[in-house]
Amino acid sequence: MRAYLLGFASVLMAGSALAQTAPAKPAWGTFGVDTASADPSVKPGDDFWSYVNGSWAKTVKIPSDSGAFSQVSRLNELAASQVRTILDEMQTKRASLTGDDARMVDYLAALNDQAAIDARGAAPLLADVALLDAARDRSALAAEMGKATRYWQGTPPVGRMPRYFPSPFEIGIGQDPKNPAAYTAFVAQGGLGMPNRDYYLKDDADSAKAQAAYRDHVARLLTLTEAPASSVTARAAAVYVFERAIAQAQWPVADSRDADKTYNLWTIADLKAKAPGLDWDAYLGAAGLGQRRNLIVGETSAISAIAKLWGDTPLPVLRDWLTVRLAKDRAMALPKAFQDAEFAFSGGTIGGATEAPPRWMQAIELTGAAMTDAVSKPYIDRHFTPATKAAMDELVKNVLAAMDRRLANLSWMTAPTRAKARAKLAAFTPMIGYPDKWRSYAGLNVDRADAYGNLKRAGAFEWDRQLARIDQPVERGEWWMMPITANAYASAVNNQIVFPAAYLQAPHFDIAADPAVNYGAIGYVIGHEISHHFDDQGSKFDPQGRLNSWWTPEDLAAFDQRKAKLVAQYNAYEPLPGLHIRGAQTLGENIADNAGLAVAYDAYKISLKGKPAPIIAGTTGDQRFFMGRAQVNKVAIREAELRKNILSGVHSPSKFRTFSVRNHDAWYDAFDVKPGDKLYLPPAERVKIWE
């Protein structure tokens, strides 16, 4: 891989890769926007999302196996099918494969072999449940919970399946936000089988329906683990009571995403004193963290309350609760009846889908999670071009320059803070497509006849790697997302912005599209991710990635004033009757959407180098820029999924994300938006963060 990278560097220097390899025609429309999707009967100033995507929205059919159809879900499925083709080809040469090639092909084959999985029945799970049943007191059960944690394989986040951590206290290892040059251990709240606490605490008709369905779901899973039929209804009700109490103790999303509130360095002695009820020595010891001096505790009052709850809840209820967690999380490696139960609730009741996603796709996603780099490398070799990477480098450079210019001229920030902000920006590392170094999975034992065991072994393989790195140098080049995942992220502790290869396709990025469209789309996404480093949470991290406030009180006050306006703007949106967007919960993403579009617009202007943008098919450059932006959110969503998004998500629903254009003056000029139009805001009410 190294040689390839060096070769690629010389292509980049030559600067001609773009012209030589660029396809002549954009993937969408004549200039990169699918104008056939537009609804010209809608005024852009009334509903800009429908103006660009409306006729598509009227005819699109959400696949029956999904709660939504988005560009991201489409690209994730495309990447999964491309990986499937690659692995199927390798499968035909299985006899000659060795090492990670053999491992991933066998891992996938085991998951795809439904007949073999069905033939084994629930036996592999029941063997683990027997260990829970053998735990004679809460300490012994806490130790079993610690062991189950070691086998849990839930990162990096994969596709559409929710994963279930086998404990109400989620422990993990990561960089210390106050010392990102070191790894440390974390404890956070967890334990819910529905998407978040609101699903338990709200009492409207939809919530009551989901709660009843969840109790039935738990009863069904207990039946599948061979609990006597006469007992399951009462046992499921008891599990529900336990989870509801956890939900009551949990912090709401707006607080649990607060970097200051969730940074609490506690010794193990603190944990035992402040959160009695759980045998922490037994739990942490079994997970391999018994020797830690301290941990970073997230939602402190919730951790204390849940520990007390653990101590007060009858042992059989705790056992049932853990059994259900294991069954849900490992459903793909269990007989079809388990998968059907898991889908019926998580996909059906919660997501509104009517059919399970194809097995092969979930199997690819799980194989990718278990051996991310092994699965991603052949995909990159086949589907990601050096020209895309070179063009992205150029885009990122222009968006960073635009952000720097904004910071340099920022009216509301004091000079010393502005200087620090610019230093932070200068220290950025963009990561595009795939990691520089590929990991090996040597030592991971994969058995082609044991999907269930493979899942656990892959979990333990990763957990042990994480444990071993505590007190070792930090690997800053490591990716937290799969290159085959269509998404992007910003890492505060590493001062990075990261764009996986699978994301860098139309409508996000198309090398053959007009630059205005690319700046409105991927340029905005780049700006969005950059902005996360300066949003309500990212702004708390310094250029070295430390959680260390570098703002003066007057800067913070000026920032708070802008944040409050944005919170109010989003609180006013009501996507479903009676259900408003939560402005505080979605604030970081709304800031990033707002700021990302502003810097992308500047970057587009920089890229024009003073020349006027051409008129293409009757559209101006500015119009194409904003249409490119709206296409990114070309999403159709079912009501149940939309509800989940509003209650538990940190992003505003897609349509309303697009409406962030109303804060940008250039959009008013581009589409002649006037007072009286529904999205019109008087200039004084437009929220401008970085100017």
Ligand SMILES: [Zn+2]
């Ligand atoms: Zn974001």
